[in-house]
Amino acid sequence: MRRVLVTSLLLLSASLFCYAVPIDSGLFTTYTTDNAKTTLHWSICGSISTGSGCYSSGQMGPFGKIGSVVEGSKAYNNVKGTITRHIYVIDQEYGSGQNGIALYDYQRVDTIANAYDSANVTLAKTVSLPLTGGSSALVFVGANKGYLVIGTNMSAIPVKVTKSNYAITPLNIISQIPDSISADNYGFITVTSPFGFFVVGPNGAVQEDGGGSPFTVNSILGTLP
Numbered sequence: 001m002r003r004v005l006v007t008s009l010l011l012l013s014a015s016l017f018c019y020a021v022p023i024d025s026g027l028f029t030t031y032t033t034d035n036a037k038t039t040l041h042w043s044i045c046g047s048i049s050t051g052s053g054c055y056s057s058g059q060m061g062p063f064g065k066i067g068s069v070v071e072g073s074k075a076y077n078n079v080k081g082t083i084t085r086h087i088y089v090i091d092q093e094y095g096s097g098q099n100g101i102a103l104y105d106y107q108r109v110d111t112i113a114n115a116y117d118s119a120n121v122t123l124a125k126t127v128s129l130p131l132t133g134g135s136s137a138l139v140f141v142g143a144n145k146g147y148l149v150i151g152t153n154m155s156a157i158p159v160k161v162t163k164s165n166y167a168i169t170p171l172n173i174i175s176q177i178p179d180s181i182s183a184d185n186y187g188f189i190t191v192t193s194p195f196g197f198f199v200v201g202p203n204g205a206v207q208e209d210g211g212g213s214p215f216t217v218n219s220i221l222g223t224l225p
Contacts, residue, residue: 022076023112024083027055037066040089042121049115056119060106064093067101067139070148072163083110086124086163088148090141092133101131101139101152103161127166131155140178144187147204151178151191158191160204173198173209182216182223190216 027046033039039061045054072086087106094102105125111118132154133139140158142149149171151158156177160169176193183189187202198209199216217223 022074022083023078023081024074024110024117026052027117031069033066038062038064040066040069044110044117044119048112048117051115055117056110058119058121060087060089060104060121060123063089063091063104064095064098065091065135067092067133067137067152068141070141070143072143073145081112083112084108087121088141088143090139090150092137092139092152093135094128094133099132099134099137101129101133101137101150101155103127103129103148103150103166105163105166125166127161127168129159129161129168130157130170131159140181140191142181142183142189142191142200144183144189144202146202147189147200149181149189149191149200151181153177153179160200162204169204171198171200171206173206179213180215180224182218184216184218185220188216190214 027044029042029044032041039059041059043057068090070088075084085108087108089104091102094100106121107124108121131152133152138153140151146163148161156175157170157172158178160171174196176196178191178193180192189200191198192213192215196211197214199207201207215223
């Protein structure tokens with residue numbers, strides 16, 4: 001009887017641990033830019049334990065012009081109280097000609113202790129991409145756990161960037177200038193052009209391509225048809 005009770009308690013503890021609320025579940029980060037979109041400012045606010053307020057702030061840059069920002073998945077260390085993630089900033093006016101595209105990978109590490117969040121953001125890598133940008137360019141980005149798919153309305157061939165090693169793969173699937181890149185919650189990324197599309201899966205491989213202009217939707221943001 002005692003052994004059964006101990007086993008039940010262990011199973012209950014394991015269940016509670018698996019469904020524990022993340023230590024940063026009450027926090028949110030807002031971003032702002034200057035008028036020229038050369039600097040990205042961030043601020044962390046919300047609630048921790050019994051307190052609430054704003055805890056950390058900082059900035060990233062300078063850039064030529066910020067075209068898009070996307071955050072990577074979080075890695076938790078509950079023993080140290082840290083949350084690690086990457087923030088990817090696409091610069092659409094990169095280089096001396098101000099018409100290049102570059103990917104900036106920032107690593108953000110939050111340490112939550114004593115009812116306070118202390119965040120540290122550092123630049124991990126800058127990668128120049130074989131895409132055309134400029135002040136009037138539109139930048140399209142889709143992301144999943146392992147990859148970024150990036151394109152512009154100035155380039156007929158978008159690229160896939162592997163997050164782990166920054167390998168760049170041109171996606172010459174339909175050779176058409178995209179007008180959107182969308183993603184779903186399972187990591188499928190759809191590149192859509194006026195007359196064709198293709199889908200990149202969570203493993204980075206192309207899953208489908210063809211004519212027409214389908215797109216992907218998710219449970220977080222609305223997709224403009």
